[in-house]
Amino acid sequence: MIKPEDLRTGDLVRVSRDCAFPKGTMCVVSDINPLKVFNDKKGVVSLSAINDDDDGPWGAWCCNVEGIPVTPEILNKNDFKEEAVGEYYTKPLDNEEYSLVRYLAVERKSGNWAVFIKYCSLYDYALLRKIKYIHELQHILWALGLNAELKV
Structure with a gap:
């Protein structure tokens, strides 16, 4: 429910x-x-x-x-790049020509997923939220001003 x-x-x-x-x-x-x-x-x-x-x-x-549980297949369908098989996915947030490119990272953490904002050239990151379901990922995308219409 x-x-x-x-x-x-x-x-x-x-x-x-x-x-x-x-x-x-x-x-x-x-x-x-x-x-x-x-x-x-x-x-x-x-x-x-x-x-x-x-x-x-x-x-x-x-x-x-x-x-609907988040799965690697759904992340792949929605232009998240698989960095580590089944465990770690990224999606650029900025134009990749900038020197300090931010990206959204979705990482499997003990059965659930954690969503971070990270920088390509720095080790800094910010945990946005731990999630289980697609609608939770949609809320994060929406809050960041990104397209929240996902394919399943």
Whole structure:
């Protein structure tokens, strides 16, 4: 389950049980309504299937939505350069002609992933956040002013 306050429009998520979509369907969030509450169900999201074969968007309780885990395959599909097989990926943040080029680094850390900003010519870095799911990576990209539309 993902809390409605942890989502934003455009996030990629997966349906965790049969509802308007079959379990396991990957969707994009098109609207969030955290105020709709029914017993133990907290919030509703509007979802459209990524494969575009539905007439959505359709509503789903947030308790029926889960994150899509970050995988090396997803990072590769989204122009992250594999530096160490399955463990370390980078993506430039600046024009590579600058003398002090920054890049986003995504590194596997004990089952999860850590996202850093690093410099090519320096050892300095800043840990932005530890993540597990694609929507968390999307939030980092969005906050940095980068394209947060990822392919899965």
